[in-house]
Amino acid sequence: MTFGRLPLVTDPRINDPRKTIVVTGVGVVSPYGIGLDRLQAGVLSGKCCLVPTKGVYPGFEGTTAQIGDFPPEANVARSRYSRSDRLAMTAARDAVAGLDCDSIALRESGVFMASTVAGLSEIEPGIVADPAAWYRGGGLSRAATYPAACVADAVSENLGIHGPRCAVSAACASSAMAIALAANMLLDGTAPMMFAGGSDALCPFTLSGFSSLQALDADPCRPFDRNRKGLNLGEGAAVLVLETLAGAVERHADVMAVLRGWALTNDAFHTTAPQEQGNGLADCMRVAMEMAGVRGDEIGYVNAHGTGTPLNDVAEASAYQTAFRGRNHPVPVSSTKSYFGHCLGAAGALEAAITITAVRCGALLPTLRLTDPIESPGVNWLRGEVRREPLPLAMSVSAGFGGSNAALIFGSGS
Amino acid sequence: MMPSLAAITGIGSVSPHGTLAGLIPPCVEEPEFITAWTTAGMRRAFLVKPFRPASVVPSLKTRRLDRLSAWALVASSLAIQDAGIDLSQFDRSRVAVVFGTGFGCAELTEAFLQSAAANGWSGTDPSPFPEGLANAPASHVALWHGLRGPNITVGSKGFAGETALIQAASLLRHGLADLAIVLAGDTLTRTVYEWYEAAGLLSPACYNSEPLPDGGGFVPSEGVAALVLELAGQRETRAYARFCSGRWSGGSPVSGGRTAETIRQMLGGSLPSLIICAGDGTPCAPGSIADLAREIGGANTEIVPARAVGAGLADAGALLHLILALSSGPRRGKALLLGTSGDGGFAALRLEIP
Numbered sequence: 001m002t003f004g005r006l007p008l009v010t011d012p013r014i015n016d017p018r019k020t021i022v023v024t025g026v027g028v029v030s031p032y033g034i035g036l037d038r039l040q041a042g043v044l045s046g047k048c049c050l051v052p053t054k055g056v057y058p059g060f061e062g063t064t065a066q067i068g069d070f071p072p073e074a075n076v077a078r079s080r081y082s083r084s085d086r087l088a089m090t091a092a093r094d095a096v097a098g099l100d101c102d103s104i105a106l107r108e109s110g111v112f113m114a115s116t117v118a119g120l121s122e123i124e125p126g127i128v129a130d131p132a133a134w135y136r137g138g139g140l141s142r143a144a145t146y147p148a149a150c151v152a153d154a155v156s157e158n159l160g161i162h163g164p165r166c167a168v169s170a171a172c173a174s175s176a177m178a179i180a181l182a183a184n185m186l187l188d189g190t191a192p193m194m195f196a197g198g199s200d201a202l203c204p205f206t207l208s209g210f211s212s213l214q215a216l217d218a219d220p221c222r223p224f225d226r227n228r229k230g231l232n233l234g235e236g237a238a239v240l241v242l243e244t245l246a247g248a249v250e251r252h253a254d255v256m257a258v259l260r261g262w263a264l265t266n267d268a269f270h271t272t273a274p275q276e277q278g279n280g281l282a283d284c285m286r287v288a289m290e291m292a293g294v295r296g297d298e299i300g301y302v303n304a305h306g307t308g309t310p311l312n313d314v315a316e317a318s319a320y321q322t323a324f325r326g327r328n329h330p331v332p333v334s335s336t337k338s339y340f341g342h343c344l345g346a347a348g349a350l351e352a353a354i355t356i357t358a359v360r361c362g363a364l365l366p367t368l369r370l371t372d373p374i375e376s377p378g379v380n381w382l383r384g385e386v387r388r389e390p391l392p393l394a395m396s397v398s399a400g401f402g403g404s405n406a407a408l409i410f411g412s413g414s
Numbered sequence: 415m416m417p418s419l420a421a422i423t424g425i426g427s428v429s430p431h432g433t434l435a436g437l438i439p440p441c442v443e444e445p446e447f448i449t450a451w452t453t454a455g456m457r458r459a460f461l462v463k464p465f466r467p468a469s470v471v472p473s474l475k476t477r478r479l480d481r482l483s484a485w486a487l488v489a490s491s492l493a494i495q496d497a498g499i500d501l502s503q504f505d506r507s508r509v510a511v512v513f514g515t516g517f518g519c520a521e522l523t524e525a526f527l528q529s530a531a532a533n534g535w536s537g538t539d540p541s542p543f544p545e546g547l548a549n550a551p552a553s554h555v556a557l558w559h560g561l562r563g564p565n566i567t568v569g570s571k572g573f574a575g576e577t578a579l580i581q582a583a584s585l586l587r588h589g590l591a592d593l594a595i596v597l598a599g600d601t602l603t604r605t606v607y608e609w610y611e612a613a614g615l616l617s618p619a620c621y622n623s624e625p626l627p628d629g630g631g632f633v634p635s636e637g638v639a640a641l642v643l644e645l646a647g648q649r650e651t652r653a654y655a656r657f658c659s660g661r662w663s664g665g666s667p668v669s670g671g672r673t674a675e676t677i678r679q680m681l682g683g684s685l686p687s688l689i690i691c692a693g694d695g696t697p698c699a700p701g702s703i704a705d706l707a708r709e710i711g712g713a714n715t716e717i718v719p720a721r722a723v724g725a726g727l728a729d730a731g732a733l734l735h736l737i738l739a740l741s742s743g744p745r746r747g748k749a750l751l752l753g754t755s756g757d758g759g760f761a762a763l764r765l766e767i768p
Contacts, residue, residue: 057534057535057536058534058535058536059534059535059536060535060536111664116547116548120523123527125527125528125530125531125535126531127527127605128524128527128528128531128604128605129531131604131605131608131609131612132454132608132611132612135608135609135612136612140609140612140613143605143609144609144613146517147516147517147518147569147571147729148518148548148569149516149569149570149571149574149729150571152571152664153571153664153665156664156665157665161664162663162664162665163663163664164661164662164663164664165570165571165664165759166568166569166570166574166577167568167569167570168566168567168568168569169518169547169548169549169567169568169569170549170565170566170567171544171547171549177566181566181581181584184581184584184585184588184590185584187588188584188587190661204530204535205526205527205530207535208530208535208536208538209526209538209540209543209544210543211536211538212538212540212543213540213543213544214540263590264563264564264565264566264590265507265563265564266511266553266556266561266562266563266564266565267562268506268556268557268559268560268561268562269557270557271544271545271550271553271554271557272544280562283507283562287590400549401544401547401549401550401553402547402549402550402552402553402556402565403553403556403557403565404549404553404565
């Protein structure tokens with residue numbers, strides 16, 4: 001193994017199945033239910049899961065997308081696992097259910113999960129007044145789920161995985177980042193298979209936080225619309241099974257998609273606001289395309305970060321202008337946060353799952369409620385009906401507080 | 415044998431040993447009394463002494479920063495200074511920041527919860543909310559130094575520090591960055607300390623002024639350690655150590671013998687001359703990691719035991735352990751940075767000390 005700058009690790013010109021990363025499983029828990037098929041059916045039918053929400057805490061009235069009942073097996077050990085843990089475990093089990101994989105391969109796999117909330121969903125304000133008393137009152141094990149690493153531990157323990165495990169926290173870009181870093185680990189030979197994704201539960205902590213920042217739209221959000229007012233929060237989890245093409249071929253696995261390129265950048269601009277011109281995000285997309293060895297013209301669809309906040313959407317539109325400059329036709333872009341809100345640390349993985357669905361089905365999904373798009377000549381804001389056409393390559397884009405950006409490019413598994 | 419991969423060319427730390435660029439001079443490890451909050455009787459910990467960040471990083475305004483972010487800024491600046499790097503000479507879009515932490519910005523999370531306790535969830539203070547995210551310190555490092563490369567914050571039970579180093583090396587290897595600022599650390603807060611206490615993890619030394627006993631729990635610590643990691647051979651510069659490869663595994667019920675065997679396989683039959691014990695992420699049994707080190711090493715392998723200050727950092731102690739080991743005397747040759755997670759997991763990082 002030599003060390004240094006490697007050329008385009010998934011570049012098809014290298015054509016090395018040991019360096020090609022493929023997706024062989026996707027597990028999902030979303031407001032549509034458990035499973036990729038439900039997510040797929042939901043978004044293809046244009047069903048919106050955003051509903052008026054009351055009662056999360058006194059005084060909150062807004063719009064969110066919540067997950068209903070868990071399957072009974074997901075409710076075991078509630079005292080040991082946070083809601084984010086249980087969402088992640090359910091998604092991971094869903095991913096494994098579709099795998100024809102022996103227990104030894106599973107045992108040696110690795111886990112790279114993301115969460116922004118993790119066990120904060122289990123912690124109440126009373127902890128700060130008298131921590132010891134709160135712990136004595138039953139909070140000890142709940143507080144133990146606080147570190148984001150617990151989500152990765154929960155998935156590993158639940159699936160009997162003994163390989164490397166860790167968690168990444170990069171705000172709303174977290175799970176896209178987890179997928180990218182897991183791909184690096186596969187190329188490093190750290191594990192034969194990686195379970196990568198993210199999970200975040202809806203809880204008073206985040207609802208209150210975003211509400212205090214005045215970032216929430218009380219009504220269903222309208223990403224990229226001139227009249228957008230903010231975001232809606234959702235919850236969910238998604239876990240992708242990643243392996244090298246060589247590994248997938250060896251075990252005769254179905255390849256759902258190829259992870260052609262990935263990139264991570266930072267705006268280095270502001271802790272919460274995106275850089276106005278979206279330069280960091282544009283760089284991120286450019287580097288991902290460079291890694292994939294593709295031109296901007298070849299990207300058939302972009303699943304945007306598209307939160308619906310005034311600042312994000314303008315910066316993002318500008319980033320598309322820059323990253324796809326020189327394209328023959330405007331790049332088709334939509335935000336599927338208009339379907340089930342912003343799932344924070346799970347958003348990148350859920351949107352990666354949707355992007356894979358788009359590629360597999362040849363479906364360009366519209367942004368819901370987009371009636372008056374912000375002006376951006378280089379962008380084709382998808383709205384109205386689902387557009388059906390062959391889609392060899394699509395990109396999923398994520399960004400988050402702290403200036404984090406991530407871009408993933410998926411290609412057809414066939 | 416795999417060639418050396420990346421060089422550690424700069425060190426900075428904000429720890430109970432002080433605010434330092436480069437190696438840490440020998441000093442006594444002595445816990446201090448906690449005064450930041452009211453305790454039920456005497457409580458001790460290894461604490462970072464107050465200092466003026468602006469004395470290290472000119473014009474740095476830390477009034478609105480939590481301690482973890484301020485320490486990360488200072489430690490990263492000291493490491494960059496120690497490496498002799500002029501960042502203006504680098505393409506900053508290719509400089510990564512990788513931060514390993516167990517609890518992230520626990521102080522700001524507590525501040526946000528305080529506002530919820532006082533005013534209800536509908537009256538929370540917005541200022542600590544976004545800054546309380548675990549990735550805020552890494553973001554501040556990027557913002558301050560203008561670093562636009564990958565910005566990653568990782569957590570891993572027992573080995574957040576080791577994981578940060580491995581991920582940073584992976585970014586360099588895959589051409590996703592040319593230089594990485596690697597950090598690991600945590601702050602000690604009341605909720606964290608009292609959680610350790612309620613879980614029965616604390617050493618008797620936390621409750622009296624006696625010297626540190628061997629075993630029987632740990633003394634919590636705080637601080638941030640930073641390293642500059644760059645492609646080996648890119649610049650004519652001193653390297654404290656070179657990172658060769660790393661492997662880690664989550665908790666498993668395998669016996670210690672199996673873990674040692676796995677690590678020996680990774681070493682390819684080449685025994686290290688030095689094993690640096692990087693502590694146990696859930697530090698209840700400090701003897702276990704030294705036992706594992708003895709099982710891995712040969713008769714001529716020197717074993718550097720885990721240091722109490724580093725062990726007190728729990729998940730995020732590895733970089734401080736590494737710095738303390740490098741500081742403890744002139745050494746050279748093959749080294750292994752070894753961490754365990756207390757539930758059968760391990761992290762093993764192969765290094766070469768030139």
